[in-house]
Amino acid sequence: xxxxxxxxxxxxxxxxxxxxxxxxxxxxxxxxxxxxxxxxxxxxxxxxxxxxxxxxxxxxxxxxxxxxxxxxxxxxxxxxxxxxxxxxxxxxxxxxxxxxxxxxxxxxxxxxxxxxxxxxxxxxxxxxxxxxx
Numbered sequence: 001x002x003x004x005x006x007x008x009x010x011x012x013x014x015x016x017x018x019x020x021x022x023x024x025x026x027x028x029x030x031x032x033x034x035x036x037x038x039x040x041x042x043x044x045x046x047x048x049x050x051x052x053x054x055x056x057x058x059x060x061x062x063x064x065x066x067x068x069x070x071x072x073x074x075x076x077x078x079x080x081x082x083x084x085x086x087x088x089x090x091x092x093x094x095x096x097x098x099x100x101x102x103x104x105x106x107x108x109x110x111x112x113x114x115x116x117x118x119x120x121x122x123x124x125x126x127x128x129x130x131x132x133x
Contacts, residue, residue, distance in 0.1 A: 012036075025099045027070075034063060035072050038085035043076035049083075070098060 014036050018029035030053065037052055038044050044052075050060035064083055067073045071094025076082035085091070 021095070025095050026102075027095060030063065031067055031070070031072065034067065035085055035091065038073060038083065039088070043079060043082040043084045045079075045082045070094060 014033055015029075017036065018027075018032035021027040021032050022029050034049060034053060037049065046057060046060050046064065049055075049064070050057050053060065053063075055063065064073065068075070068083075071086065072091050073083045073085050076084045086094075
């Protein structure tokens with residue numbers, strides 16, 4: 001890893017990053033591609049992003065609302081129809097927290113299923129007849 005403060009801009013493969021985040025954190029590739037586009041500018045308007053991503057204005061608005069909810073972007077200060085990407089560290093922290101929350105909930109749900117199955121099967125086990133050998 002580079003030493004903090006020594007990070008230099010390097011060429012990136014946007015699709016590779018999108019695939020990695022989808023594989024590791026279930027982040028839809030379109031959100032990653034939109035986020036990377038937004039990193040390169042102070043703020044991006046709905047129309048500009050729609051054109052860049054080849055989406056309708058309505059789909060772009062929905063995408064932006066989802067990205068706000070995930071903590072990838074914010075509304076640009078002083079503008080109602082422009083949006084700005086959050087710092088990558090903040091964004092990745094938000095993505096990880098959502099993933100972690102979903103994972104913990106999944107484990108709780110599975111634990112509850114285990115308990116239910118045990119409660120259903122225990123009476124059958126305990127009422128079995130002794131072998132007559």
